[in-house]
Amino acid sequence: MMDDETLNTVETMEAGKKAGTQGSCGLLRREMIWSGVCAAGLSGLGASSAFAQSRGKPADGERGFNPMTWLNRGRxxxxxxxxxxxxxxxxxxxxFSxxxxxxxxxxxxxxxxxxVFDRMPLIIFxxxxxxxxAMYDPLIGALAASGYFVIALDDPRAISLKAGDGATLVANAPEMRRPSPAEARFLIDMASEAAQVLGARANRVDATRVGVAGHGEGAWMALSLAGWGSSxxxxxxxxxxxxxxxxVLxxxxxxNNARIVNAVPDGGALALLAGQQGALPTALPGCGLIALNLPMRSTNFGGLIGNPSANRKTGPRPAPEPRPLAAAVAAASIFFDxxxxxxxxxxxxxxGLDGRVVEGLSQPLHLHRI
Structure with missing residues (x-):
């Protein structure tokens, strides 16, 4: 199902090991360790007890020893x-293509x-x-470090452009096709292809346990995949x-007058909505939605995620907000666990996050069930 360009890339990688490249099914050349990870010193911070297996003791061939589970016990x-x-x-x-x-x-x-210590549930972003x-590396990278295999779609309307100074910019081309839930479902189907990036541990991606996440417009696509939507x-x-x-973030x-509703008879999936205090869409009472209000100033956390130029018209670039984003990621990780x-x-x-005072945040977190 891969396109010819991708297949040719893979064959070139296999034949060109002298160049130090690695190839696997459906993967392009570029690989990076996000933000220059120091695996020896920092993998423990990202590992946490979120790596714990959920259903019984797995076979020895499916699980390695995770020393960080022991180090973080009681925390x-x-x-x-x-x-x-x-x-x-x-x-x-x-x-991935x-x-x-x-x-x-x-x-x-x-x-x-x-x-990779344990089997990892799949999250589609x-x-x-x-x-x-790639604009969401701080978000999807942090979720992945908590023990998840994350596939983040590219919006087809995102067009890469070259600036005069050679920098790569991303522009929104509304005339291009919009992303569809069918595309996300297809990536769930093809999770085993994406998992080949793990090599011998590809079988540790568990596509029977699927979560979705989204931001901005993509939040509604994620909610629709989970059985939620607008009234x-x-x-x-x-x-x-x-x-x-x-x-969804x-x-x-x-x-006007629309609300979030649970659109399926069986109640659909669990849903956690996070965002600015007073800026989250309202939901019908009793729908079971969980809402988390964050003390954040911008919907893209000062340009840490997404494309800030889409919403910024004039004035200086807003200050990054790493700690509110970290709080959102931590809540999402606990929710997916x-x-x-x-x-x-x-x-x-x-x-228990309701009213919690978090170091580095200007206000306590506020969480409630609707």
């Missing part, structure tokens, strides 16, 4: 991930832990309008039954 799981997310994240990223049955090429970004998956639309149409948990505003890894104690940790 608050939110604190572990929060601390790890404010430093250098112990995750690797790669670009594969041709879908409709002929379109799916471009995506893969993030996975520096050291949906970006904001005109954004590439003015058919949210059940895009639902994927394999998705059991959805985390700063979803784009809804039209509960929903995907079935660690029941994480539910208590998550609900």
């Amino acid at each position: 608050d799981s939110f604190e572990v991930v929060y601390e790890a997310s404010t430093g250098v994240v112990a995750a690797r990223t790669r670009d 594969i041709r879908a049955p409709d002929g379109n090429v799916c471009q995506a970004r893969i993030a996975y832990p520096v050291t 949906c970006p904001d309008a005109g954004c590439k998956g 003015n639309s058919d949210g059940a149409a895009a639902r994927d039954g394999r998705v059991v948990a959805a985390f 700063s979803p784009s505003p809804l039209e 509960w929903g995907l890894k079935r660690q029941s104690d994480r539910k208590r940790t998550l609900l």
